[in-house]
Amino acid sequence: MTQPDEYQMGLSSRKAIYIPFPQAVPCSYILDMEHCLGNNPIACGKCQDVCEKQAINYDDADEVITREVGAIIVAIGLDVYDPTEMDEYGYTRYDNVITSMEFERLICAGGPTAGHFVRPGDSQRPKRIGFVQCVGSRNPKIGRPWCSNICCMNTVKDTLLLADHYPDVENVVYYQDIRAFGKSFEDMFQRSKEAGTRYVRGLPGDVEENPTNGNLLVTVENTTSGKLERHELDMLVLSVGVEPPKDLAKISGLLTLSKTSDGFLMESHPKLKPVDAPTRGVYFAGFCESPKDIKDSVCQAGAAASRAGALLNAGKITIEAITSQIDAESCTKCGVCARVCPYGAIQWKKGEVAVVIEAACAGCGACGAACQFGSITMRHFTDAQLVAQVRAIMAEKPKEKVMVFACNWCSYAGGDMAGISRIQYPATNRVMRTMCSARVSEDMVLEAFRVGAPIVLVSGCHYADCHYINANRQTVQRVQRLWNKLEKAGVRPERLQLEWISAAEGQKFAQVMKQMEELRQTVTDEEIAHAMEALKPKPKKKPKPKAEPAAAAAP
Amino acid sequence: MSPEPTNGDLRVGVFVCDCGLNIAGTVDCGAVTAYAETLPDVICAVRNKYTCADPGQNEIKTAIHKHKLNRVVVASCTPRMHEPTFRQCVLEAGLNPYLMEMANLREHCSWVHPGDREGATAKAMDLVASAVAKARLLEPQEEMEVPVTKRALVIGGGVAGIEAALELADAGHPVTLVEKEASIGGIMAQLDKTYPTMDCSI
Amino acid sequence: MATTETFRCMMCGHEYQEQVERGEDKERSCPKCRSNSIRHLRGAGKK
Incomplete structure (x- = not known):
C-alpha cells in the first residue's frame, strides 16, 4: 500500500504506516487508517505481525481530553496558496511548472531526490529556471489583495541556493516589486544579483510548453524597458502566496x-x-x-x-462591573432572560425567580433589553442611563441628527477605525455605545423616535464575529418586531436601519453614515411629528422611566 | 425634552481635550468647554492640551479635590483606548472608577470631519451632553475577581506555537500544546534552507 | 424542510424571495445594495 507523501509535496510516496519525516516529533510510526488494509486484519495485518512490541492497535479511537486553562495562544499558522485556479502559468498542465513549496522538497537533501535538483518531467537537471512572484498575492482580482510578505525573500534565497549548488545555472525572477525590507535582506538581494540572477520587472502574460522537450516559453512585458520579451526556460517556479488557514x-x-x-x-x-x-x-x-x-x-x-x-x-482577573443584576421583587419569573442569554449565565426554573451567575455573565445586556418588566439592571449600562443619553443627544434640533447605536466590539470599533484611517463622512450622526447591539431595547429605539430622531440605526457585529457568541440574533429579532410596530403606528419603517459593521470596516462605517445622512434628508417634519405622537407609551399601572409597550411579547 | 431635575448632590467635572491639534484642529474646543459648563450639574469644565498626559491627569485630580467632584466626563478619544487610563486617574483621586464617562471627540468626530468645523463642533457638544447625561446617573461599581487557572493552551505546533509553548514552560507555567498533524513542526519543517541566514529549517 | 420566504431591503426597497431552511440562522444582506436592513415579510418577528 503506497500513498503520495504529503511531507514531500506528493513528489514521492509513503506506506500506510509511516513516520511523517525523519525529524518528526514524536518520532513514531502512525497509521493512515483511511488507506490501511489492516483495518480488516484478514486483508493485511502485516505490520502487527512484525511489531515485536505489539504497539499496533487498529482499533485505537480518537479521545476527547478536557483541560481547564487560564490563557490561550492561537498559533494556527497558514495555508499555502494552491495555484490550480490561476492556471495561466500552466501549473496543472505542464510538468516542469512547480510551486515554491515543491522547490523546497526538490532542493532538500532529505527530499525525494536526495537534494539533486531535477525536473519532475524528465528527471533532468534544469539550467534555466524562472521564478514568478506574487502568485496568489497582491491580486485583488482573485480576492487576494494582500502581500504575503515572505515570497520575495524566499525566492532570493532559492536563487542563491541554486547558484551555490550549480554555478552554471541561469535564474530569472519575474516580479512586481521586490520587498527586501528586513535586516540583511537587501544584502541577500544584492548577492543574488551578483550571482547572476536576472530580475525582470513584470509578470508573465503567457506560458507555453514545448511538448517535445518539456521546456517552457514565457512571454513577459518588461515594464522597465517597455519591451515584450520571450524566454525559453527549463523550469518555472511559482512563488505562491499564503492565506489564512481553513481552520x-x-x-x-x-x-x-x-x-x-x-x-x-x-x-x-x-x-x-x-x-x-x-x-x-x-x-x-x-x-x-x-x-x-x-x-x-x-x-x-x-x-x-x-x-x-x-x-x-x-493568578486572577477582574471582571468589568458591567454584569446583569436581577431584581427578585419585580421579576415575574417568565424566564425570557434565561432563554436569550448566550452564556447560560442565568439560572431559571419555571415558577422561580431568575438568578444571574455573575462569573459567567459577560455583560452583553441581551437579557436587560429582553426583560419587559424592568427587572434587570445592566450595571454601568442601565436603561435609565442609556435613555438619558438618547434624550440628551436629541435635546436640540433632533431633526438634523441620525441616532446610531453601536456595539463596543465591532461597530463602535469600526467607527474608531474610520477615524484612525481618516475616512470622512457627514457629521450628522450621533453614536451611542452599548456593549452589544442586543442591549438596545425596543424602548430605546422608540424613545429616540419619540424625541424626534428622523433616523435610528442599530449596528452590531457580523454574525460570524458577534463578541457575545450569538447575542446579535436577538438584535435581528427585535428590529424585525420594531419594523412591524412602526408600520402599525403609521411610521415609515425604513426610518429604522440595521447594519453589521466589523471592527476592521472603517470604510463600511463611513459608507453607512453617508447612506444614513441621505436617508435622513428624505424624512419630513410631518413624519417626525407623527412618530413623536404615535409612539407615545400607553399609560401603564406604574409609570416608570422605562415604559414598555405591552404588545411585544417575546416568543 | 426637559432635562432631568437637578440633583443637588451631583457634581460633574468635564475635561475637554485638544489632543494637540488632533481634536482642536477641527473642533472648537473652547466652545465645547463653554457649552459643557451650561449642562445640568456640571460644576466645572476644563480644557486641556493633552488630557492623557501627566499634567492633564493631574488637572483632573486637582479639580476632583478642589470642586469635590463626584462624576467626571473626559471628552477626548475613544474609550476603547483610554478608558482604563482615566478610570485609574479618578481612582487615584479617590473616586470609584465607574464614575467616569468618556466622549469620543477624536476617532468619532475630529478625525472624520476635518472639513466641517461647525458640524464637528455641534456633534462634539452633543457627545459631551450625552456623556454628561450618562455620568449623572452613574453609580459606583465593584469589580469581581476571578481566579485564573494556571495552565496555558497553545493551539498549533508550528514555529510560533512551539516557541510560545517553550517560553511559557520556561517561565514555569504548565502548557498544553495541541497540533492536528502527527508531528509538530508545521510548514517550516517542510522548508529546506531559510532566509536570511541560509540555515536548515529543522 | 425549506420554505420560500419574502424579504424586503429597508434601504433600497428591493424585494426578493429566498429558500429558507428550517431553523436557518444566517447573516442577510440585500442582493442589490448589500444593506443588512433586511425585513422578513412573512412570519416577521418570529423565528
Whole structure:
C-alpha cells in the first residue's frame, strides 16, 4: 500500500504506516487508517505481525481530553496558496511548472531526490529556471489583495541556493516589486544579483510548453524597458502566496475572535495591543494574525507568551462591573432572560425567580433589553442611563441628527477605525455605545423616535464575529418586531436601519453614515411629528422611566 | 425634552481635550468647554492640551479635590483606548472608577470631519451632553475577581506555537500544546534552507 | 424542510424571495445594495 507523501509535496510516496519525516516529533510510526488494509486484519495485518512490541492497535479511537486553562495562544499558522485556479502559468498542465513549496522538497537533501535538483518531467537537471512572484498575492482580482510578505525573500534565497549548488545555472525572477525590507535582506538581494540572477520587472502574460522537450516559453512585458520579451526556460517556479488557514473560522467561532478584511485574525489594537485578541486571555502568535516570516513569528510568539505569562502569574482577573443584576421583587419569573442569554449565565426554573451567575455573565445586556418588566439592571449600562443619553443627544434640533447605536466590539470599533484611517463622512450622526447591539431595547429605539430622531440605526457585529457568541440574533429579532410596530403606528419603517459593521470596516462605517445622512434628508417634519405622537407609551399601572409597550411579547 | 431635575448632590467635572491639534484642529474646543459648563450639574469644565498626559491627569485630580467632584466626563478619544487610563486617574483621586464617562471627540468626530468645523463642533457638544447625561446617573461599581487557572493552551505546533509553548514552560507555567498533524513542526519543517541566514529549517 | 420566504431591503426597497431552511440562522444582506436592513415579510418577528 503506497500513498503520495504529503511531507514531500506528493513528489514521492509513503506506506500506510509511516513516520511523517525523519525529524518528526514524536518520532513514531502512525497509521493512515483511511488507506490501511489492516483495518480488516484478514486483508493485511502485516505490520502487527512484525511489531515485536505489539504497539499496533487498529482499533485505537480518537479521545476527547478536557483541560481547564487560564490563557490561550492561537498559533494556527497558514495555508499555502494552491495555484490550480490561476492556471495561466500552466501549473496543472505542464510538468516542469512547480510551486515554491515543491522547490523546497526538490532542493532538500532529505527530499525525494536526495537534494539533486531535477525536473519532475524528465528527471533532468534544469539550467534555466524562472521564478514568478506574487502568485496568489497582491491580486485583488482573485480576492487576494494582500502581500504575503515572505515570497520575495524566499525566492532570493532559492536563487542563491541554486547558484551555490550549480554555478552554471541561469535564474530569472519575474516580479512586481521586490520587498527586501528586513535586516540583511537587501544584502541577500544584492548577492543574488551578483550571482547572476536576472530580475525582470513584470509578470508573465503567457506560458507555453514545448511538448517535445518539456521546456517552457514565457512571454513577459518588461515594464522597465517597455519591451515584450520571450524566454525559453527549463523550469518555472511559482512563488505562491499564503492565506489564512481553513481552520481559522472554527477557532475564531470557538473563541469569539474577529477577522480583518483579508481573513487573518484581528488584534485588539493594531499598534498598542498587537498580540492580544479582543477576547481577554487569548493571544496570537505567528502567521494566523498576518503574513510574517520565521523571525517575526518567533518574536510574536515570545510576546504572546509574555502576555499570557503575565496573566497566569497574576493568578486572577477582574471582571468589568458591567454584569446583569436581577431584581427578585419585580421579576415575574417568565424566564425570557434565561432563554436569550448566550452564556447560560442565568439560572431559571419555571415558577422561580431568575438568578444571574455573575462569573459567567459577560455583560452583553441581551437579557436587560429582553426583560419587559424592568427587572434587570445592566450595571454601568442601565436603561435609565442609556435613555438619558438618547434624550440628551436629541435635546436640540433632533431633526438634523441620525441616532446610531453601536456595539463596543465591532461597530463602535469600526467607527474608531474610520477615524484612525481618516475616512470622512457627514457629521450628522450621533453614536451611542452599548456593549452589544442586543442591549438596545425596543424602548430605546422608540424613545429616540419619540424625541424626534428622523433616523435610528442599530449596528452590531457580523454574525460570524458577534463578541457575545450569538447575542446579535436577538438584535435581528427585535428590529424585525420594531419594523412591524412602526408600520402599525403609521411610521415609515425604513426610518429604522440595521447594519453589521466589523471592527476592521472603517470604510463600511463611513459608507453607512453617508447612506444614513441621505436617508435622513428624505424624512419630513410631518413624519417626525407623527412618530413623536404615535409612539407615545400607553399609560401603564406604574409609570416608570422605562415604559414598555405591552404588545411585544417575546416568543 | 426637559432635562432631568437637578440633583443637588451631583457634581460633574468635564475635561475637554485638544489632543494637540488632533481634536482642536477641527473642533472648537473652547466652545465645547463653554457649552459643557451650561449642562445640568456640571460644576466645572476644563480644557486641556493633552488630557492623557501627566499634567492633564493631574488637572483632573486637582479639580476632583478642589470642586469635590463626584462624576467626571473626559471628552477626548475613544474609550476603547483610554478608558482604563482615566478610570485609574479618578481612582487615584479617590473616586470609584465607574464614575467616569468618556466622549469620543477624536476617532468619532475630529478625525472624520476635518472639513466641517461647525458640524464637528455641534456633534462634539452633543457627545459631551450625552456623556454628561450618562455620568449623572452613574453609580459606583465593584469589580469581581476571578481566579485564573494556571495552565496555558497553545493551539498549533508550528514555529510560533512551539516557541510560545517553550517560553511559557520556561517561565514555569504548565502548557498544553495541541497540533492536528502527527508531528509538530508545521510548514517550516517542510522548508529546506531559510532566509536570511541560509540555515536548515529543522 | 425549506420554505420560500419574502424579504424586503429597508434601504433600497428591493424585494426578493429566498429558500429558507428550517431553523436557518444566517447573516442577510440585500442582493442589490448589500444593506443588512433586511425585513422578513412573512412570519416577521418570529423565528
